[in-house]
Every structure is written in structure tokens, then in C-alpha cells.
Amino acid sequence: MNALLSASHIVKSFPVAGRGRQQVLFDVSASVDAGECLAVIGGSGSGKSTLTRIMLGLETADSGTVTYEGSPVVAGRGGRIAGSSEGFRALRHESGLVFQNPFASLDPRWAVFRSVAEPLVLAGGAGRGNVSRAELVEKVSKALRTAGLEPGDMLSRRPRELSGGQAQRVAIARAIVASPKVILADEPMSAIDVTVRVQILDALAAIRAERPDMALIIVSHDLGVVQHLADRILVLHNGHVVESGPVGAVLGHPQADYTRDLVAAASL
Ligand SMILES: Nc1ncnc2c1ncn2[C@@H]1O[C@H](COP(=O)(O)OP(=O)(O)OP(=O)(O)O)[C@@H](O)[C@H]1O
Numbered sequence: 075m076n077a078l079l080s081a082s083h084i085v086k087s088f089p090v091a092g093r094g095r096q097q098v099l100f101d102v103s104a105s106v107d108a109g110e111c112l113a114v115i116g117g118s119g120s121g122k123s124t125l126t127r128i129m130l131g132l133e134t135a136d137s138g139t140v141t142y143e144g145s146p147v148v149a150g151r152g153g154r155i156a157g158s159s160e161g162f163r164a165l166r167h168e169s170g171l172v173f174q175n176p177f178a179s180l181d182p183r184w185a186v187f188r189s190v191a192e193p194l195v196l197a198g199g200a201g202r203g204n205v206s207r208a209e210l211v212e213k214v215s216k217a218l219r220t221a222g223l224e225p226g227d228m229l230s231r232r233p234r235e236l237s238g239g240q241a242q243r244v245a246i247a248r249a250i251v252a253s254p255k256v257i258l259a260d261e262p263m264s265a266i267d268v269t270v271r272v273q274i275l276d277a278l279a280a281i282r283a284e285r286p287d288m289a290l291i292i293v294s295h296d297l298g299v300v301q302h303l304a305d306r307i308l309v310l311h312n313g314h315v316v317e318s319g320p321v322g323a324v325l326g327h328p329q330a331d332y333t334r335d336l337v338a339a340a341s342l
Pocket residue numbers: 088089098116117118119120121122123124125
């Protein structure tokens with residue numbers, strides 16, 4: 075079976091002031107199947123965000139390819155984003171993004187309802203009269219409930235009236251409302267107070283249970299979270315894949331020294 079989203083031989087460097095370029099990914103390949111959760115782990119600066127951003131078509135590569143449902147997203151000489159390709163356009167419509175800081179992904183002027191409804195409106199539903207306001211409210215409310223929030227007065231709140239944990243669950247609701255086939259969650263818990271992180275974990279677990287065909291790519295430092303959510307792990311170290319495989323095998327019997335150290339430090 076072909077992977078839903080697949081990156082092959084990705085090379086990426088960034089310019090460094092006065093020092094040429096710094097290579098951050100060295101021939102990295104990764105893929106995720108429909109219904110699967112892939113966790114990308116590794117130390118700070120190992121290239122996790124860069125790799126996953128390239129996979130979602132948010133960043134170019136120096137070389138390598140990314141395909142979504144078999145069509146190019148990033149391809150050609152210079153690893154450009156294939157903006158006009160079917161793969162890129164489909165991925166744009168069928169992916170959801172959750173980042174570390176929920177307040178950065180929510181417009182501070184917008185009520186929760188508008189923020190969560192926007193992907194549906196952009197998809198052409200409400201704006202073209204295909205979806206009634208009542209249907210929009212129903213879909214937004216359902217997405218909020220799946221993310222662990224009671225819609226009620228939440229719908230009219232502005233981001234400043236939300237706690238960090240609530241804001242992240244609103245961001246998750248926004249990411250899932252249009253029923254994406256793939257979600258990227260990049261460190262979704264690390265900016266959230268440790269006492270409410272479990273709510274975010276529960277929200278992601280609930281989404282996986284409710285949408286068994288959706289793929290989830292999670293970037294996390296927290297091996298406890300990874301163990302709980304992921305099917306497969308990719309371990310990056312200094313821009314190289316040092317290990318990948320099923321979660322039980324990688325965490326239970328790590329082969330690479332680097333992974334062994336991570337597992338020992340997390341005292342799983
Ligand atoms: N836009 C950019 N311009 C220049 N350098 C960048 C850029 N984005 C990332 N880098 C560099 O690329 C390397 C990998 O960064 P990346 O954010 O992918 O790592 P990461 O594993 O996600 O790290 P962290 O866990 O700290 O978020 C780092 O050295 C970073 O400084």
C-alpha cells in the first residue's frame with residue numbers, strides 16, 4: 075500500500091549570516107499512512123519541525139520529494155513546492171495544523187466560533203451557501219466537543235478570554251473541523267501548563283478514536299505522550315534519522331545509542 079504522505083531523500087539547509095549555509099536535514103525519508111500516528115522525536119535543533127513543515131508543504135527542500143496520495147507536493151530541482159500540483163492543492167484542503175503556541179494561531183480579534191468555522195468557510199461551504207449557519211454551528215460545536223470543550227459560551231469568547239489549555243483545544247478544533255485526512259501537531263503541549271497537558275493528550279486521543287482514517291504526525295519531546303499516541307516513531311539526531319519503527323520496538327528495545335539515552339532520560 076502506498077503511504078498517504080511520503081517524504082523521500084529530503085535535504086535542507088538554511089543560510090547562516092556570514093557563514094554560508096547550515097545543513098539541517100541529511101537525506102531524510104519519512105511517511106505516514108492513513109489512520110496512522112507517526113511521532114517525530116529528537117533533541118532541540120535536530121530538524122523535527124523543518125522535516126514536518128516540508129512534509130506538509132509549508133517549506134521547500136533543497137532536494138528530495140514529498141508526495142500526497144501519490145501526487146507531488148515538493149518536487150523537482152531545488153525541492154520546490156509544487157504549488158499548482160494536485161497533490162499540493164489536495165494537501166492544503168485536507169490537512170490541519172496545530173502548533174506550540176495556540177495564541178499565535180488564533181486571530182485575537184475573532185471569537186472562537188469564527189476561528190473554528192474559518193476552514194469550513196474557506197473550503198467554500200458557508201460562503202457559497204452550501205452550509206447553513208445552523209450546520210456551521212453544529213460542525214463547530216462537534217469539533218469543540220471532540221477537542222474536550224463544551225461549546226456553550228465558548229463560541230463567543232475571544233482568545234484573551236481563554237486559558238492556554240482552552241486555546242490549544244480551540245486550535246485543535248479548528249484543525250479538525252473540516253475533517254482533514256492528515257494533521258500535523260508540532261509540540262502541541264510544550265507551551266501549555268503541565269497540569270492541563272493531559273487535556274490536550276486526551277483531545278488528540280479522542281480525535282484518533284473518532285477518526286480512525288486520519289493520519290496524525292506529532293512532534294514531541296515527551297516520550298510519555300509519544301508512547302500513548304503513536305504507532306510509529308522516527309528518531310532524528312542532528313538532521314539524520316537514527317532509528318524508526320513501531321513505537322513498542324523503538325521505545326522497548328532502542329537500537330541507536332541516541333535513542334537509548336532518550337529512553338533512559340525519560341525513565342519510561
Ligand atoms: N527559517 C530558518 N532559518 C534559519 N535556520 C533555521 C530556520 N528554521 C530552522 N532553522 C535551524 O534548523 C535547525 C533545525 O531546526 P528545527 O526547528 O527543525 O529543529 P527541531 O528539532 O524542531 O527543534 P526544537 O525541538 O528546538 O523545536 C536548527 O539549527 C534551527 O536553528
